[in-house]
Amino acid sequence: MDLLTTELNTRLHNTRASTLWLVDENIQLDTAANPTVHVVGNRLDVIERLQQHGWQAAFSDFDLSGLAAGGFDQILYRVSKEKPVVHYLISEAQRLLRPDGQLVLLGDKGEGIRTYAKKAAECLGGSRQEQKLGKESWCAEITRGLTGGSCPEHQCYPELRPACEDTRHTYWSKPGLFGWNKIDRGSALLIEHLPNMLDTTLPLSGSVLDLGCGFGYLALNVAGGATRLVCSDNNAAALRACRHNLDQAGLTQAEVLAANAGDRLTPGFDTIVCNPPFHSGFSVDGDLTDRFLAASQRLLAVNGSACFVVNQHIPLERKAAGLFADIHTCLDSGQFKLVRLRQPINLQSQGYS
Numbered sequence: 001m002d003l004l005t006t007e008l009n010t011r012l013h014n015t016r017a018s019t020l021w022l023v024d025e026n027i028q029l030d031t032a033a034n035p036t037v038h039v040v041g042n043r044l045d046v047i048e049r050l051q052q053h054g055w056q057a058a059f060s061d062f063d064l065s066g067l068a069a070g071g072f073d074q075i076l077y078r079v080s081k082e083k084p085v086v087h088y089l090i091s092e093a094q095r096l097l098r099p100d101g102q103l104v105l106l107g108d109k110g111e112g113i114r115t116y117a118k119k120a121a122e123c124l125g126g127s128r129q130e131q132k133l134g135k136e137s138w139c140a141e142i143t144r145g146l147t148g149g150s151c152p153e154h155q156c157y158p159e160l161r162p163a164c165e166d167t168r169h170t171y172w173s174k175p176g177l178f179g180w181n182k183i184d185r186g187s188a189l190l191i192e193h194l195p196n197m198l199d200t201t202l203p204l205s206g207s208v209l210d211l212g213c214g215f216g217y218l219a220l221n222v223a224g225g226a227t228r229l230v231c232s233d234n235n236a237a238a239l240r241a242c243r244h245n246l247d248q249a250g251l252t253q254a255e256v257l258a259a260n261a262g263d264r265l266t267p268g269f270d271t272i273v274c275n276p277p278f279h280s281g282f283s284v285d286g287d288l289t290d291r292f293l294a295a296s297q298r299l300l301a302v303n304g305s306a307c308f309v310v311n312q313h314i315p316l317e318r319k320a321a322g323l324f325a326d327i328h329t330c331l332d333s334g335q336f337k338l339v340r341l342r343q344p345i346n347l348q349s350q351g352y353s
């Protein structure tokens with residue numbers, strides 16, 4: 001366990017004050033639930049895990065509007081990867097902490113923790129104490145003054161806005177989700193080659209699943225004619241953006257579902273499109289690819305096709321062996337691979353359709 005996690009767990013365990021714990025994707029849980037702590041987080045898998053351990057935890061895109069001003073003695077936050085999220089949560093701390101309350105920020109030097117601590121002290125109008133936990137890691141305690149100061153710019157974090165476009169759509173998005181203001185080049189490549197991969201034309205017919213949908217780029221480009229369209233992600237910001245984009249495109253019947261690697265979905269999709277994640281927080285997580293492959297195997301109809309785009313270095317074909325009987329690399333661009341998976345093995349042997 002790293003030093004930041006140890007420090008966070010100690011504080012979570014010991015606190016008797018009214019505490020808000022803000023969690024992103026980058027936490028490891030190793031402490032029993034503390035009833036004085038209220039948790040808010042934007043990743044479904046993290047929140048569900050905390051709830052299973054007895055924590056009072058809510059899943060949202062850090063929507064703290066329902067929490068009373070000045071209602072907390074303490075806020076604990078291990079800083080997120082994206083600057084606008086951190087800036088937004090520092091600004092919210094100004095509203096949510098009582099005078100003399102404390103914002104405790106934890107992070108590594110390379111993540112900008114010391115700069116965040118300075119900005120937070122200015123915003124909260126109070127004093128700051130920093131403790132070095134190890135070579136790289138820091139814990140900063142910022143006390144809220146009677147009057148707050150100016151808070152760091154968070155680019156209107158909660159609001160969706162037009163973020164990027166192509167000839168077909170304008171995509172609305174927001175900070176807090178993967179590559180929020182650009183079209184992913186791998187995903188664009190998948191859309192370009194999908195008709196060849198499936199030997200058909202777009203839009204697709206039948207039932208379609210966009211697994212790990214982000215703001216809905218793949219869904220919007222494949223699914224105008226689908227009998228059923230499901231988009232799912234574990235990130236609350238992504239789900240909001242995706243719902244908005246589908247509605248704007250008239251796809252109001254499409255379902256947008258919160259799920260951890262598709263775990264809540266029922267099988268039977270004719271087509272699955274997927275650009276799987278391989279980062280979790282600050283680190284690379286190879287297991288995520290395996291989990292997305294296993295979900296596709298479970299969710300695909302016997303005669304369906306799952307079309308993946310991955311970075312060239314990911315051994316998707318090897319990972320998919322044993323899960324699918326038909327694995328075909330349709331394109332290797334040198335940077336991305338497009339892989340079509342058919343005949344999910346378990347479903348076949350069990351005779352499901």
Ligand SMILES: C[S@@+](CC[C@H](N)C(=O)[O-])C[C@H]1O[C@@H](n2cnc3c(N)ncnc32)[C@H](O)[C@@H]1O
Pocket residue numbers: 045178184187211212213214215216217218232233234235238259260261262274275276277278288
């Ligand atoms: C590489 S992005 C692809 C986004 C979008 N499909 C596109 O093509 O632009 C991967 C997506 O997987 C989502 N994701 C990461 N971990 C997940 C998990 N455990 N369960 C569901 N979705 C997850 C991320 O939030 C992100 O939206």
